[in-house]
Amino acid sequence: MKLEIHLGSASYPITVERGNLSQAGNLLNLNRKVLVVTDQGVPGSYVKRFAAQCGQPVVQVLPQGEGEKTMEQVTVLCRLMLEQGFSRRDCVAAIGGGMCGDLAGFAAACYMRGIDFYNLPTTLLSQVDSSIGGKTGVNLDGVKNIVGAFWQPKGVIVDPDTLSTLPRRLWAEGMAEAVKMALTSDAGLFEQLERGELEDRPEELIFRALSIKKAVVEQDERESGPRRLLNFGHTIGHGVESAAGGGLFHGECVAIGMLPMCSSQVRSRLAALLEKWGLPTRCNLPKDAVWQAMIHDKKASASGFAAVFVDQPGAGYVKQISHGEMRAILDGGWPN
Amino acid sequence: MKLEIHLGSASYPITVERGNLSQAGNLLNLNRKVLVVTDQGVPGSYVKRFAAQCGQPVVQVLPQGEGEKTMEQVTVLCRLMLEQGFSRRDCVAAIGGGMCGDLAGFAAACYMRGIDFYNLPTTLLSQVDSSIGGKTGVNLDGVKNIVGAFWQPKGVIVDPDTLSTLPRRLWAEGMAEAVKMALTSDAGLFEQLERGELEDRPEELIFRALSIKKAVVEQDERESGPRRLLNFGHTIGHGVESAAGGGLFHGECVAIGMLPMCSSQVRSRLAALLEKWGLPTRCNLPKDAVWQAMIHDKKASASGFAAVFVDQPGAGYVKQISHGEMRAILDGGWPN
Numbered sequence: 001m002k003l004e005i006h007l008g009s010a011s012y013p014i015t016v017e018r019g020n021l022s023q024a025g026n027l028l029n030l031n032r033k034v035l036v037v038t039d040q041g042v043p044g045s046y047v048k049r050f051a052a053q054c055g056q057p058v059v060q061v062l063p064q065g066e067g068e069k070t071m072e073q074v075t076v077l078c079r080l081m082l083e084q085g086f087s088r089r090d091c092v093a094a095i096g097g098g099m100c101g102d103l104a105g106f107a108a109a110c111y112m113r114g115i116d117f118y119n120l121p122t123t124l125l126s127q128v129d130s131s132i133g134g135k136t137g138v139n140l141d142g143v144k145n146i147v148g149a150f151w152q153p154k155g156v157i158v159d160p161d162t163l164s165t166l167p168r169r170l171w172a173e174g175m176a177e178a179v180k181m182a183l184t185s186d187a188g189l190f191e192q193l194e195r196g197e198l199e200d201r202p203e204e205l206i207f208r209a210l211s212i213k214k215a216v217v218e219q220d221e222r223e224s225g226p227r228r229l230l231n232f233g234h235t236i237g238h239g240v241e242s243a244a245g246g247g248l249f250h251g252e253c254v255a256i257g258m259l260p261m262c263s264s265q266v267r268s269r270l271a272a273l274l275e276k277w278g279l280p281t282r283c284n285l286p287k288d289a290v291w292q293a294m295i296h297d298k299k300a301s302a303s304g305f306a307a308v309f310v311d312q313p314g315a316g317y318v319k320q321i322s323h324g325e326m327r328a329i330l331d332g333g334w335p336n
Numbered sequence: 337m338k339l340e341i342h343l344g345s346a347s348y349p350i351t352v353e354r355g356n357l358s359q360a361g362n363l364l365n366l367n368r369k370v371l372v373v374t375d376q377g378v379p380g381s382y383v384k385r386f387a388a389q390c391g392q393p394v395v396q397v398l399p400q401g402e403g404e405k406t407m408e409q410v411t412v413l414c415r416l417m418l419e420q421g422f423s424r425r426d427c428v429a430a431i432g433g434g435m436c437g438d439l440a441g442f443a444a445a446c447y448m449r450g451i452d453f454y455n456l457p458t459t460l461l462s463q464v465d466s467s468i469g470g471k472t473g474v475n476l477d478g479v480k481n482i483v484g485a486f487w488q489p490k491g492v493i494v495d496p497d498t499l500s501t502l503p504r505r506l507w508a509e510g511m512a513e514a515v516k517m518a519l520t521s522d523a524g525l526f527e528q529l530e531r532g533e534l535e536d537r538p539e540e541l542i543f544r545a546l547s548i549k550k551a552v553v554e555q556d557e558r559e560s561g562p563r564r565l566l567n568f569g570h571t572i573g574h575g576v577e578s579a580a581g582g583g584l585f586h587g588e589c590v591a592i593g594m595l596p597m598c599s600s601q602v603r604s605r606l607a608a609l610l611e612k613w614g615l616p617t618r619c620n621l622p623k624d625a626v627w628q629a630m631i632h633d634k635k636a637s638a639s640g641f642a643a644v645f646v647d648q649p650g651a652g653y654v655k656q657i658s659h660g661e662m663r664a665i666l667d668g669g670w671p672n
Contacts, residue, residue: 112634298448
């Protein structure tokens with residue numbers, strides 16, 4: 001299955017197909033220098049299979065974890081390209097989860113003011129979400145993705161077969177992002193997820209989730225309007241993630257962050273789904289710590305938050321609310 | 337005098353007017369948080385005058401010199417904005433030479449994936465050249481501008497009165513870039529410069545030079561074609577600059593780099609002009625050191641260089657040449 005993303009600044013294909021990691025050389029222009037960015041959590045066999053299809057691969061294996069998404073690592077990647085004589089005609093490819101894509105994508109955006117970038121997401125979370133939309137970036141002083149660029153990939157390859165080696169906890173956090181898409185935009189998909197229909201058909205699940213995101217991103221590449229819908233669960237979620245300091249995965253934080261933004265009816269259906277997948281529905285972090293991180297988030301402003309609510313499945317909406325209103329939602333979100 | 341730059345991705349005004357630094361509050365949207373980036377070489381009175389027109393100014397004075405154009409300084413600027421609670425609706429303004437603009441512009445491009453940037457160049461070099469075109473960036477391991485972004489300012493204010501405090505050597509390096517524009521694109525301007533007509537009319541000189549650059553940049557925002565013409569003198573010039581390790585100013589290196597690319601007739605006229613302004617027409621750096629820097633430049637490629645030649649004033653052209661041809665030009669450029 002193939003999706004073509006059409007943006008003002010660029011267009012690119014996303015191919016979703018079991019086994020297509022072995023087709024990368026046919027699908028992408030790899031007959032040049034390719035900086036292959038991956039991390040220690042990605043099976044070496046995937047990296048080898050991909051690198052074997054590159055003309056001149058330079059493989060960089062990063063330590064694992066969100067803590068590595070730093071300006072220092074961007075400098076390391078740029079320095080490596082410089083040492084290896086990368087020109088404007090060469091490219092960067094990420095193979096791994098969102099951390100690899102965010103970091104490698106930002107390095108591609110900056111090196112020589114921008115070279116080609118390919119993304120080969122291997123986790124469910126990155127396959128349904130960060131592989132599309134062109135957001136790249138790194139963290140600074142514990143604030144997520146505060147430094148970065150919008151830089152669209154030249155092509156994305158999603159191979160659902162890579163999910164066979166994905167630990168259960170990483171699979172579940174991907175489901176959290178998938179249910180986010182469903183709740184804001186696709187009631188039918190939400191009901192299918194409740195019936196457990198797509199859990200053994202990841203290809204279809206990924207394609208459906210990406211189709212939702214494609215429609216939103218194409219309307220609003222730089223997140224000035226409709227794209228804010230995709231921020232559902234992320235306002236509180238990012239606060240939880242910062243306050244947890246690495247103790248919780250991104251999708252787990254989104255799971256916690258979605259619940260307080262739902263009507264009570266949707267909330268109980270969502271909670272049941274999250275629990276089935278082993279996702280958290282609350283946490284014991286101090287609310288004040290979560291709040292401090294929330295007001296420093298790049299989507300916050302002096303006047304408040306563009307908050308995303310879901311009263312009915314498939315019908316998310318954005319509403320500007322004050323700091324006081326947001327704080328009340330957070331305080332009522334879960335017992336501390 | 338006002339120029340409006342029209343690009344696919346953005347449009348912005350450049351105002352060239354004596355004393356307009358005092359009009360910044362009327363010309364730009366400064367009623368918000370403004371990170372004012374300047375350096376120790378810029379008269380404090382300019383910075384104060386500008387900051388007084390900002391709603392919430394945060395002034396950062398950088399150490400002087402190209403050596404400060406680093407990823408570490410970008411991180412410092414982003415961290416400062418984070419600490420001061422800058423949101424996506426706030427902005428960055430550079431007041432100073434090209435170093436301030438390149439660094440501050442890149443920080444603006446990256447912070448929260450891009451916020452508004454204003455440029456207030458106070459040197460002749462930055463007024464005729466780097467204030468327009470949207471190139472931002474920093475150096476890495478001695479290679480100039482190797483990491484950066486294309487990020488267009490929202491507005492540019494050029495106040496020629498700031499040139500009254502400019503040291504003679506900095507004035508001369510600005511003239512080198514102005515004569516570059518004239519030689520590639522405007523024979524009339526070159527002749528006026530030879531007759532010394534515009535030296536006491538900086539406003540007109542700046543406007544003429546910017547008009548040339550505007551026409552080129554509007555055709556080719558990302559330097560894939562016609563914009564390469566503006567690279568005249570920069571292929572060898574960048575090599576000289578890297579090899580000199582800070583001993584020569586950018587415009588001085590461009591002066592040296594232009595001469596070997598001219599026909600013998602143009603060369604002698606250009607040399608006379610450069611000498612009149614006290615600019616160097618040769619240097620005693622080892623050719624091998626210059627060459628090593630040239631082949632690592634981001635405009636070089638495995639197949640050679642897009643070199644810019646001027647056989648007649650006003651009629652520059654780009655020609656793809658091999659490494660061997662370029663090396664021969666360098667070797668014949670000046671006696672070592």
